[in-house]
Amino acid sequence: MKRFLAIGSILTALVLGACGTNEEHKDHSATSSDEVPEILEVDLTVPETAAAGEAVTFTAAVTQGKEIVEDADEVKFEVLNISSGEKEMIEASLNEDKLYTIDYTFKANGTYDITSHVTARSMHTMPTKQLSITGGEEAASTVTEEQAAHGEVADHHHGSVATIDFKEGTTTVGEAVMLETNVTLTEEPLEGARVKYDIVRSDTEQHTWLEAPEQKAGVYQTEFTFTEAGTYEIEVHVTKGNDIHEHVKKKYTVK
Structure with a gap:
């Protein structure tokens, strides 16, 4: 009888030990998978x-x-x-x-x-x-002779200021956020512009640059995941040809 009890005790200890190991492994795996990679x-x-x-x-x-x-x-x-x-x-x-x-x-x-x-x-x-x-050649003009003769150079942008609509926001570390900018010129969507985001945390000098493709007329979007908490400045740069180069700076809070 004592022999059977001893064997039972050993088996119980082995089972509990295995369970403990599995739990530790699960905890370690969960911790590893939750870690946010460095930027x-x-x-x-x-x-x-x-x-x-x-x-x-x-x-x-x-x-x-x-x-x-x-x-x-x-x-x-x-x-x-x-x-x-x-x-x-x-x-x-x-x-x-x-x-x-x-x-x-x-x-x-x-x-x-x-x-x-x-x-x-x-x-x-x-x-x-x-x-x-x-010290080199002058850059070739993109304007054709016919356009110049008819006054069709894009002067309608010259001296005009594009309006950049980008909202400040709040997000959490590790969560993908859609950064969206609406750009208008004389109250019309500005199509074909180049939009870039310059993202920098307030307490560092490390910049991350992202390009935002145009998703529909005048709407430029890109997705970004913040890997560290803090207050960020996002500067939106909008350029088109020689006539438009605007930028606006907003704050983003990451918790």
Whole structure:
């Protein structure tokens, strides 16, 4: 009898031990799945000025927390001539210093937006910087001779101010939020503009850039997930051709 009791006690202990292990495993799994990944950060290096005809190097240092990201899904540099609207997208390569880089030679004078589009670890960020090019050809005009002869140049935007409607808001860490901007010009939806969000937490200098595609006439949207609590400033930039470059800044609270 004592022998059976001893065996029963051992089996009970084993079962309880197994249950405890399973519960610990579940708790650990739940904790792991609830963790919010650290934000993807990109340090974009672009010179302020350069000469036409000379190769210019652009670099992007990609990190997540303290880790250098060498396995990005895609890194491309967008070179946009603000005057002409012409743009080019070039795929970057990872160099021996663990920087994503391209060399680019400009032909035309002007002011350019350089944007690094970085997709890695299920996140996307796209910081932008500007540089000026001198000593080269003047940028080709996008206006045709026929348009010029008939006065059809887009002067109806010149001197006009676009109205940017972007609401301040509150959200929680880890919850996807839709950032929406309505843009109008002379009370009509402004179509075909380029809308970008510059997101920065008030106590840091790390910027996250997002592009908002046009979903319908004058309505530009993109989805974003905040990974840290705090007060953020979101600056909305709206550009179209040479005539429109407006921006507005709003606050967003993340709990």
